[in-house]
Amino acid sequence: MLPRYRLTFSPPRPAPVLLILSGPSGVGKDAVLERMKERRLPGLKFITTITTRSQRPREIDGKDYRFTTQAEFKKAIAQNELLEWAEVYGNFYGVPKSAVREALRHGSDVIVKVDVQGAASIKKIAPEAVFVFMLPPSLEDLNYRLSRRLTESPETLKRRLETAPEELKQLPAFDYFVVNHDGKIDQAVSEISAIIAAEKSKVHPRRIDL
Numbered sequence: 001m002l003p004r005y006r007l008t009f010s011p012p013r014p015a016p017v018l019l020i021l022s023g024p025s026g027v028g029k030d031a032v033l034e035r036m037k038e039r040r041l042p043g044l045k046f047i048t049t050i051t052t053r054s055q056r057p058r059e060i061d062g063k064d065y066r067f068t069t070q071a072e073f074k075k076a077i078a079q080n081e082l083l084e085w086a087e088v089y090g091n092f093y094g095v096p097k098s099a100v101r102e103a104l105r106h107g108s109d110v111i112v113k114v115d116v117q118g119a120a121s122i123k124k125i126a127p128e129a130v131f132v133f134m135l136p137p138s139l140e141d142l143n144y145r146l147s148r149r150l151t152e153s154p155e156t157l158k159r160r161l162e163t164a165p166e167e168l169k170q171l172p173a174f175d176y177f178v179v180n181h182d183g184k185i186d187q188a189v190s191e192i193s194a195i196i197a198a199e200k201s202k203v204h205p206r207r208i209d210l
């Protein structure tokens with residue numbers, strides 16, 4: 001007969017992770033996040049940000065972005081509805097604070113996609129977030145991807161590509177990097193998932209206070 005023990009132990013409850021994904025335009029952030037969404041990983045929430053940029057032909061309002069006017073965007077800033085906002089390549093973009101708070105309150109892990117300015121702002125507000133920088137294998141690959149996407153005018157394409165080297169200099173401010181190798185979107189998805197899993201296994205987790 002085995003001795004009977006009173007079991008009083010239970011493992012720690014993992015804290016939700018706020019993952020900030022950044023990287024130059026065209027590196028593949030959206031493509032990787034789309035693939036992540038297809039995997040329907042439980043407890044993972046993707047935040048739709050808002051923008052004054054014009055909607056691209058294949059974009060869906062409310063899914064890719066919440067497209068808004070300059071006036072509405074200014075109102076959102078005035079009413080303190082944005083976690084951060086920035087002018088990026090000539091348009092305004094911002095993260096709705098309530099969506100992030102709500103998801104974290106429900107215990108979900110949260111992914112927010114922003115440019116490097118947005119990542120720097122969020123680092124000041126929520127330094128406990130996990131900052132991930134997506135890198136291209138080379139600037140040539142970045143150029144090729146952004147050109148082939150056919151979403152940019154010659155002027156905006158030039159602006160985005162000329163900004164990339166400056167953005168890449170921000171890498172040291174991040175916690176992790178993920179290289180989005182050509183044709184290897186699944187590998188990038190796995191690496192981001194592994195980062196989330198590692199963060200959730202920390203004995204001393206970073207607790208977000210927003």
Ligand SMILES: Nc1ncnc2c1ncn2[C@@H]1O[C@H](COP(=O)(O)OP(=O)(O)OP(=O)(O)O)[C@@H](O)[C@H]1O
Pocket residue numbers: 023024025026027028029030031032145146148149180181182183184185
């Ligand atoms: N691993 C990859 N191999 C080859 N092509 C890729 C890869 N990842 C993304 N792409 C392609 O590169 C282009 C740019 O990708 P995507 O739009 O996801 O970039 P992004 O980082 O979200 O850009 P932005 O910051 O402008 O929103 C798309 O046409 C996409 O299909």
Ligand SMILES: Nc1nc2c(ncn2[C@@H]2O[C@H](COP(=O)(O)O)[C@@H](O)[C@H]2O)c(=O)[nH]1
Pocket residue numbers: 022023024025029049050053084085086088089093094095113114115116117118119
């Ligand atoms: N600072 C923020 N940057 C954002 C936000 N949402 C998206 N972005 C970034 O803007 C650029 C351009 O995006 P595109 O869709 O016009 O190609 C890209 O780096 C996005 O990651 C945000 O809320 N804040």
